[in-house]
Amino acid sequence: MNPKLTRRRFIKGVIASGAAAASTSLWYSVSGQNRPAGSVERLLSINVNGQVRRVDVSPQETLAHTLRYKLGLTGTKLGCNRGECGSCTVLADDVNIYACSTLTHEVKNKAVLTVEGLRAADGTLHPVQAAFIEELSPQCGFCTSGQIMSAVALLNTNPRPTREEARQALSGNLCRCGAYDHYLNGVMRASGQLS
Amino acid sequence: MTFMHIGKDFTPPDVEGKVTGTARYAEDFRRDGMVFARLLTSPIPSGRVVSIDASEALAMPGVVGIFTADDLPPSAPPANPALAKDFITYVGQPILAVAAESEEIAEAAIERIAIEFERRPFVVDPLDTLVEGGPDPYPMGNTLIREGAAAAAGTTASGTAVGSIKWTRDQIASFRAGRFPTGAPWGEEWAYGDVDANFAQCTTVIEEPFVTIGLPHHSLESRTGMAYWENGKCYFHGSLQSQTVGHAQLARMVDVDPANLVFINENTGGGFGSKIFPYPMMAVTGRFAKALNRPLQLRITRADEFYIGSARSGMQGWIKVGLRDNGRVGAVDIAIIGDAGSGGGASGSSAAEHVSIMYQPEAMRYRGMSLYTNTTPRGAQRGPGQNEMAAVLSPIMDKAGRQAGLDLVELRRINAPGPDALIGPRQGTISSSYYPQAIDQAAELFGWEAKKALPRQISATKVRGIGVGEGYHSAGASGYDGLLRIAPDGKIHLHTGVGNLGTYSYAAVLRAAAETLQCSWENCVIEHGHGENHLPHSTYQGGSNTIFTETRSSHVAALDAIRKMKQIAAADFGGAVDDYSIGGERVFLSSDNSKGYTYAEVAQKAIELGGEYSGQVFAEDLNDTTKRSVQAMQGTGLIAAAKDTLPKTGTTPGFAVAMVEIELDTETGKFDILDYTGIAECGTIIHPKGLRQAMNGGGVWGFGMAAYERHVYDPQNGLPANVGLYQAKPPTYLDVPLHMKSGATDMPDPQSPVGSRGIGEPSQGCAVAALMSAISDALDGHLFNRTPVTADMILNHIAQNDFNTGDLKTNTF
Structure with missing residues (x-):
């Protein structure tokens, strides 16, 4: 045993793994909450991308789940499903939120905007989308929808941000490919500060 | 050298999908009747499964099946099994999968499975197992040993096994203190030159210890697979860095003839080396879907991605x-x-x-x-x-x-x-x-x-x-195949089996073919990411390897196309093949450019001529994957396919x-x-x-x-x-x-x-x-x-x- 191992450190390790097994031979039942399988759904009307969508939603259902699996809006990605990465970022009444950490029932009176709703009616790309193409901002693309939605939220309130302001505004969006410089270039281009 | 395309920016065709949300990753695909699988993973770092009681889980409404190591071909350490049974060797190792009508039901079912484990000693620091008397990570030892003779004789599947290596406590203490451990055994060694004599000639000599700690890849897309079987074919939506180089391996993993595997992977949410080749859980996806005779999606969680998503040593x-x-x-x-x-x-x-x-x-x-x-x-x-x-x-x-x-x-x-x-x-x-x-x-x-x-x-x-x-x-590297097709409408279809990792090199390397053919990029169509797009045997996408390797194979495919176009033109307009040139998407007599064909016309001619010109005949040195793709396209245009045999030293x-x-x-x-x-x-x-x-x-x-x-x-x-x-x-x-x-x-x-x-x-x-x-x-x-x-x-x-x-x-x- 590591002599420096304290009780506190041990508990931290156990919490991090989500499981503890303590005996040489044991019956183990996988830990976790016993969630009801198939709780009662309610029919909700949600404003998504300017359209009222009627959908059955269970009480514990996240907005990401509703968008992806019930409304077919798979542009919203799930990178962690626990509020760490920002891939699921959408706007609710123009505020960027993590859809994986928002219950769908919480947005029933709000206007939800996803990456699929950014194009103009004539099909023209949103300036952020066009700028991200011009700057070749995405790499693998899995985080891109979230990056775009955070950028849109920023530019809605601050049309000409500094690069530092843009960095702060997008800092809740992880990019494992490390394309941060290119996303920031995209934001600056979309705001007309890069030509 | 002045290039038409090389060194110039272009917009890869997949970028717009990434910014509009229409780019589809493995988890974005659904299929009627699809069921969802989840993994039960080990809570202990070392041991074995004594028994599994899944009766309560299987009785739950919506649960459709369970899949364990017993449903897979046996594997022996140090092979990394898709599902562990006799050798559990880390926390988070998959033990079994449960499939249900929804992920929520599958997760709830997993919580009702009881497993009896037997624990074994474990170790997390290599020096702690290297020391004499230290615990071993496997019951049979702590290090890889190669058994080439046994593999050749067919007595081990992989030619590798787990053996043991130990140092004395003094040697460990010496190494921990930053000194070379005298007399310690090693697993491998190489040298060149006279090391001691050269040190003697040095005026500055330093000795230092060092440590680098492993870290997970944590690709942002938690790896996902979705498979379904139809008429003996397995359709597999997966997440890999490479497209065709792992085809035969994946076919073995899901137990299907390579000709009957359709692998679909247009976009990959990160890999960084962890998805160069098919990984173990893909065997579960394909085989579990077959066992249930239903489309099945296996998506892992972020925590699972840490456990089984690979890591740097x-x-x-x-x-x-x-x-x-x-x-x-x-x-x-x-x-x-x-x-x-x-x-x-x-x-x-x-x-x-x-x-x-x-x-x-x-x-x-x-x-x-x-x-x-x-x-x-x-x-x-x-x-x-x-x-x-x-x-x-x-x-x-x-x-x-x-x-x-x-x-x-x-x-x-x-x-x-x-x-x-x-x-x-x-x-x-x-x-x-x-x-x-x-x-x-x-x-x-x-x-x-x-x-x-x-x-x-x-x-x-x-x-x-x-x-x-x-x-x-x-x-x-070298030795991979290039493949392209010029269609009767004049479009140039550039086929690549390189994966789409997000670097855009899958597209950039094809510009070498456009360069050689002297054609406009706008007239080119990239075919990739789907087995039914008829793809060649291409290199793996990883290791800084793609650009050199695949510009060569793109180039040789284009040279094959030019050779065939010149032969067709020479046969119709007279003169020798070498009398013909290309330019402006035409092949023509160099001395009289009115005599020639457009690329569209020569493609039509190729169809009429058949044989090697439109894919009925092809080079024997092509990989089987490329041959199947050529055969599938025969008669649809001028087909050019060639293996890269260009000089490389x-x-x-x-x-x-x-x-x-x-x-x-x-x-x-x-x-x-x-x-x-x-x-x-x-x-x-x-x-x-x-x-x-x-x-x-x-x-x-x-x-x-x-x-x-x-x-x-x-x-x-x-x-x-x-x-x-x-x-x-x-x-x-x-x-x-x-x-x-x-x-x-x-x-x-x-x-x-x-x-x-x-x-x-x-x-x-x-x-x-x-x-x-x-x-x-x-x-x-x-x-x-x-x-x-x-x-x-x-x-x-x-x-x-x-x-x-x-x-x-x-x-x-």
Whole structure:
């Protein structure tokens, strides 16, 4: 045993793994909450991308789940499903939120905007989308929808941000490919500060 | 050379889908009747499954089945099984899968499964198993042994087994203290030159220990597979870096004839080496779907991605370096114990090879071994071996350079690998190198001399540091197939079996074919990402390998097309084949360009002629995958398919050099990167924006390795303590510089038809090395001898409390 191992450190390790097994031979039942399988759904009307969508939603259902699996809006990605990465970022009444950490029932009176709703009616790309193409901002693309939605939220309130302001505004969006410089270039281009 | 397409930016066809949300990844596909599978993973680090009671789970409404190791072909250690039974070797190892009508039901069902485990001893630090009497990660030992004869005789499946290697307590104590362990046995070793004689001629000799700690890939897309079977065919939506090179392997894993496997993978949410080839859980997806006779999706969680998404191996090592009077590295002696986790391999020899190429020592010796631990399995991660070596090597070389009175950039110039450089134990040649020019370019762009003259003390609590580092990886192969089709409408369909990792190189390499055919890019159609798009046997997408390898195969396919077009034209208009030229998407008589065909017309002619012109006949040396694709397209146009047999000698290198300026806060131990400059030496630039992405993305990975990312295990219980993204700590926007500068030498490699090589791996190595060098510089040359160097370590050093930087422990806290 590591002599420096304290009780506190041990508990931290156990919490991090989500499981503890303590005996040489044991019956183990996988830990976790016993969630009801198939709780009662309610029919909700949600404003998504300017359209009222009627959908059955269970009480514990996240907005990401509703968008992806019930409304077919798979542009919203799930990178962690626990509020760490920002891939699921959408706007609710123009505020960027993590859809994986928002219950769908919480947005029933709000206007939800996803990456699929950014194009103009004539099909023209949103300036952020066009700028991200011009700057070749995405790499693998899995985080891109979230990056775009955070950028849109920023530019809605601050049309000409500094690069530092843009960095702060997008800092809740992880990019494992490390394309941060290119996303920031995209934001600056979309705001007309890069030509 | 003036190019039409090479060296010019273009918009890859998949970018718009990524910014509009229409790009589809494996999890975005649904199928009528699809069921959802989830994994039950091990809560213990070592042991075996005694029994499984799933009766309660299987009785739940909506649960459709369970899949265990008994449903898979048997595997023996050290193979990494898709599902474990007799050998559980890490926390998080998959034990079984449950399928249900929804993921929620599958998860609830898993919670009702009772498993009886038998625990075994475990170990998380390689030195703890290496010591005599120490616990072993497998019942039969702690290290990989190769049994070539047994494999040849068919008595082992893989030719590998688990054996045991041990050191005495004195040897372990010596190694932990930073000294070479006299008389200790090693798993592998190589040398060239007279090491001892060369050390005797060196005037500066230093010895240092070092540690690099493994870290997870944490690709942002948690790996997902969806499979369904129809009429004997398996359709598999997966997430891989490569498309066709793993086809036969995946077919074996899901037990189907390769001709009946359709692999679909248009987009991949990150891989970084962990998805180059099919991985074990894909066997569960395909076989479970077949067993249930229903479409099945298996998506893993973020925590599962930490456990089974692969990780970089760590190193515990010792190095001795000698400099001659003139600054040349005279000799290097290096010893590396590699942490292979519970499976996979360590990268010690690759790490040593990095030293041999980047500093060209006149004599060198490497001794190493790969040890298993009860931590997550390890695999290739962006420059495995080379990049972690670059990280710890740079400040050590700085120390030697300072002792010799050399400027740190000058030290690199003196030892830089030029075109006559030699590499590795066999001292093989390389295809070309302009690396010395890259150093000069970086020094100028960064302003090395000016920054060197700046005061180190910025304010009462802020100090400046500047550093330089180098990255290397082999960057190209040969022998793969190129395939294209010119359709009767004149469209040129460029087929590639390269995967779409996000680097856009899958598209960029096809521009070599457009270049050779002298056709407009707008008239080209890229065919990729779907087995039914009839793809050739292409290289794996990884290891900085794609650009060199696939520009060659694209080029040879285009040459095959030109040959066929000229033959058709010569037959109809007279004269010899060599009398014909191409241009403006026409093939014509050079002396009278009115006599000729457009590409559309010649495609129609090819269909009429049949035979080799439209795919009824093809070269025997093509790979079976390519042959099947040619056969599937026969009669639809002019079909060109060829294997790359162009001359290739020596190692194809990719080099990069970086320089970093930091401002370090002595009150917090944190630092900001004020300037980052990276210069690639990757031959001719093929795609400028793609190159910037590679350099900057690799730079961010370098910052992560230098300062943030590492495995942490609880040594008492073998439990990982930083499973989540926020704990494993990939860099965020706030951890990287506000601007990043990059460039390239842009000089051609003679063995590529367009002069280009790859750079994905060296881009990380140079960044981590430069940042480590800068941190050391800011602290008056202090060596931490490890990665990552975290803020608390810096603060402890400033407080003269060096307890956490003085030994070789790894994976623990």
